[in-house]
Amino acid sequence: MPRGGWYSVGVVLLFALLPFVYGNHALLFNMMMYLVLAQGINVLFGFTGYLPFGYVGFFGAGAYGASLAILLVHLPPVPALFVGAAVSVLVALLLAPLLRLSGAYFAIASLAASEVVYYIVSNPHLVSLTQGPYGISLAQVYNSGASYATMVVVLAMALAAVVYLRNSHMGLALQAIREEPISAGFAGINVVRERTRAWLLSAALAGLAGGAYAWHVSVFYPKSVFDLNISVFAIVFTLFGGVATLVGPIVGTLLLYGLYNWIGISQPEYFQLVFGIVIVLLVLFLPNGLVSLLRRAKIHVP
């Protein structure tokens, strides 16, 4: 078993078995969704240093891709999910030139890109194709159990992707690019190819999560699947736990989404306040996240 493998199996089994003993399935489902998105952010930001503020654009593209495959082509939900992921990857390919930008420029440009996708999907002129601002209804294929199981599988795929990056040449290459792109190039790493692969992998994970989400809720509006808060949550959960590790984003998501579920649903503004304070304190005092505390104590973190 590669390092981190058993942790991943444990997390997946936990979410596969918890529904039998714990009744709040919506919480479990959303937590899995954010675990997937946080690991997707981790693949891109943790390993390559690109912070995708517009990550939700891939999530929404996956949700719409899968839904339209069900509604227009009458595919069954599971194959439609892969259509959704393919749509996300296609969007990522179109946006790959953004990777030429660095740092904050990339972050804001990716935010702008997700808004472009949102305004196109929700445009009233495209009602015949996307239902425009009126949203999507998948009531005819609604199946809460099967879509939950699908998200468990998507979670397993996301964790497997990060375990692979933590143990492979590709993961090391990406981290080398993050630290010193020019030196990495001298060391024989194909910088453009490796970071594009990370970008597409990250987009595919968000697309799968979006498709599974669309199936699970089965009625949604463009505003809800292109909500910037989805990007924000996934980014902060990842940063809070610690990037470029398997465990960091898991810990960050379980703690902060747990907190959100506790105070955020009834009083979102108080949660947002705590959230903002956490971000500021994190940057000032613990820029490598919670897991860096373990590292300081000389404990190995997968």
Add this chain to the structure above:
Amino acid sequence: MIAYTLLAGLLFGLYFSLVALGLNLVFGVMRLINLAHGDFLMLGAFLAYGLYSSAGVNPVYAIPAEIVAFVLAGVALYYAVVPRLLSSRDPEMLSFILLFGLSQIIEALAVIAFGNDQRAIPATVFGIHPVSLFGQTFPAAWAVSAVVSAAAILAVYFYLYRSRLGHATRAVMASRDEAASTGINVHRVSAIALGAGLALAAIAGAFSPFMLGSIGPDMGIRITTVSFAVIVIGSLGNPLGTVLGGLVYGLGLMLMETYFPSWANLLPYVLLILILLIRPSGLLGKRVRLA
């Protein structure tokens, strides 16, 4: 029709220059992107709204209060976090994330303090007569906002090019280290620039009820993105280039709203992406930022 559109584009262009000017000034001096820029604009809007609704103060007379409050806030913010950030391992990314956290805090506090309702200041505060300009008539609020914006831009010009402090500020923009080595108090200059940047955002905020629609705690991030588009078009780090960016954006927006209204929302984002990909230095700039 076209004359009306172009003139309205000019008025909005001047206003959008003011909206983005502070963001560019802060970027030019400190090389950090103030992700909370739009949230400070929102606070400025609420200050003007508060003065109007409690004491009937015309937004034009709210400007001195905006300047005092936000210059102080900017100086305090600078000394609280910026020197610490600039000495860290990855100042650009960390400051970006920190300011993002700050924007979340401001938005949350605004919801707690003011509630989620959308507010407006009636445009009749500037009188009920429309203004006539080259044979076209416009709401008086548009004209007042454009005049205030032009005055603020001129003030920034005099600050940067006609004052001692401005010379020092431009020296810090050119090179922080070399400016420090010639004896310029870099921290003082930067703190004042951050204060000026926030004050400019707040002044723009005072007129946002007339130019951007109703005000609410959640308006910040959209305004930050639009401002970023404007300064990228003009050119990053060149405060007066902002005016060119603002005019291009204002004219583009009015043309889109006249001829392709349902696609007008896309404009700032598409412009931003295109400029970053085709000419990342902006229309006036020399500096290129590529990975």
